[in-house]
Amino acid sequence: MTKHLAHRLFASCATLVVGAMGLAGPAAAADAWPSQPLKMIVGFAPGGGNDILARILAKELQQSLGQSVVVENRAGAGGLIASEFVAKAPKNGHTLLLGSIGGNTIAPVLAKSLAFDPRKDLAPISLVAESGNALLVNAKLPYKNVKDFIDAARKEPGIINYASSGTGSTLHLAGALFAQQAGVNIVHIPYKGNSQALTDVAGGQVQAIFSGIPPAIVSAKTGQTRILAVTSKQRVKSLPDVPTIAEAGLPGYVFSSWYGLFTTGGTDPAIVERLAREVHKIISKPEVQAQFDAQGVEPVTSDPKSFAAQVDRELSRWSRDVKAMNITLD
Template sequence: MSHPVSRRLFACTAAMLACGSVSLASPAMAAEAWPNQPLKLLVGFAPGGANDIVARIIAKELQQSLGETVVVDNKPGAGGLIASEAVAKAQKNGYTLLLGSIGNNTIAPVLAKKLNFDPRKDLEPITIVAEAGNALLVNSKLPYKSVKDFIEAARKEPGTINYASSGTGSTLHLAGALFGQQANVNIVHIPYKGNSQAINDVIAGQVQAIFSGIPSAISSSKAGQTRILAVTTPQRLKSLPDVPTVAESGVPGYAFTSWYGLFTTGGTDPAIVQKLAQEVRKIIAKPEVQAQFEAQGLEPVSSDPASFKAQVNRELDRWSRDIKAMNISLN
């Protein structure tokens, strides 16, 4: 009579072990089976901007890599926070992605009077994909030939030099505010509703300066409409090797670099996050993708999820501190 009991115990034990092995293997199995449906890549800004361009490059390559459709969905508004919130509240399955940036992931959350999600917990960083600097650009008819000239003029007549931006709290605004703070000059911020209108008014002479994106700066300076005084990156740019950095032009320690990165919903299976990171790193390593980024004035880069998450958290801390010190708010 002992044999049937032994057989039952053996059967139960085997079943329990089988269940345990399935449970232990489920994350890996989920990642192996993922994806099996289309993905959506949200962008917090209108089509045609840098965020949108980067998203479409990544989406096209990711679609080929994963074998599933990747649809870019533009949800502009609130400095990118509308798209961020949509991803934060999506299902935790990796099928909803966000092409984020320094602006909508670490600056807009700090400036927002009310936030309906936690940017640290509800969005899961996957990998950074590109970095970009700005250029201190002035109207070509102005006498400023260097950052030193610009600073001297600002100190001689405080509050008389204006700089344009694509809006209050934008990266162009903060690049200028940081410059004013570190150079100890009073330059007046003029916010616009977008980058195109802002740079057009610099070209027209309505505003003296702008901390512009690199492609726009190169294009207008080549046309003789503007003059590039310096770039905001820590080192000189390959695309502008003869243009000094702001730091080497008289404002030691100054650096302002924007970045773009991929996010998904917080709480998504870590195995899926890792799989996405690996696929995107392969994409960023492709020479043809790097060429597309560089044509937009972007430097292609990548990272692992943990280091990208640490960077996002550091910058949320930094902008919470710096925005308060610069007395910037959305009225």
């Protein structure tokens, strides 16, 4: 073989190897991932619905991925502080966000300004669960049902307070929608998280809260609070004897939430798809579904493309609907 021919063969082989590497790039990147511990960011304080589900999911992901998954709470601004942190994280799939309808599609349209683009800077991975909320009151109050609560609010406008996990949160919007449809004046008291809000309802500093169902169940078991109804269209499995608000005195009222997993926008699509598959496998486990059922949420998954389309639709929807409630974050 001549030296010239050998050189040409070597160059051709090198080109084929480089080309093959390029074709295998995304798959190889996903196979090599994760190369370090992961963070799962939660936009609300410990003890809330987002936090409880994040810890269930983190534990399962840690087992399936072989890397530690640490839950980190960054509360404030209706979930926007956490979303911004993930939006500005390295685009390597090692920083995750357990998001929700409030933090990812309501709070962004309520804020006067954003330091990130909720459509481009966060990559939707999969839905995790859907849930209603629970109307919870201090157990020492005389309200035994939704009708009692509405009658009292009509009798004394502006006297009844309700807590939430923050201005612009789903808990805030659930209460605002309730007040609008019932024609009552109840005063919103925002907190930085569901846990402290529930503590103050239990202690009597605030009369009521439209709480996430998981922490509402925990609170009601102490005997300090009472669940009057749930905001979902149908009763929830873990609270079969608790009526919906529509059943209990406010026909037509429905407010449902969802929880979902995100990572930083611009992350390799192969990694996003890998995470979506992992979430689907986790949520399909009977033991995980049982944990979700016990928390009053419905396990559900989706692919990244359909989840992104849902987020886009809801951003457009809430940008129209919240104007009628005159709610702003700033």
